[in-house]
Amino acid sequence: xxxxxxxxxxxxxxxxxxxxxxxxxxxxxxxxxxxxxxxxxxxxxxxxxxxxxxxxxxxxxxxxxxxxxxxxxxxxxxxxxxxxxxxxxxxxxxx
Numbered sequence: 001x002x003x004x005x006x007x008x009x010x011x012x013x014x015x016x017x018x019x020x021x022x023x024x025x026x027x028x029x030x031x032x033x034x035x036x037x038x039x040x041x042x043x044x045x046x047x048x049x050x051x052x053x054x055x056x057x058x059x060x061x062x063x064x065x066x067x068x069x070x071x072x073x074x075x076x077x078x079x080x081x082x083x084x085x086x087x088x089x090x091x092x093x094x095x
Contacts, residue, residue: 004068006038014043014073017066023058026073030059038062041073 006029014023023043030040045056060075067074 009041009068009073012068012071012073014041014060014075017074017076018078023060023075027057041065 009029010026013025015021016023024045025043026041027044028042029038030042031037032039039062041060041062043058043060045058060077064075064077065073066076
């Protein structure tokens with residue numbers, strides 16, 4: 001099994017296989033502290049003044065990743081998955 005570090009994952013572009021959309025590159029990761037596994041990748045979706053606010057970050061569960069290649073991370077996200085990601089983000093919000 002090939003191992004990757006988070007630095008190399010951050011350099012790969014995330015592409016949705018459902019519609020071919022380029023979602024950007026992962027900026028952060030959610031980790032299960034009990035077993036040390038990555039449970040989600042977080043792709044920023046800038047919004048606000050000059051795109052400086054990242055309150056619309058896309059949280060992609062690890063189970064939605066189909067393939068990690070040399071240049072890209074292929075995910076399969078349906079429209080319903082994107083809505084669930086937005087709802088999950090709202091639950092995590094502290095404000």
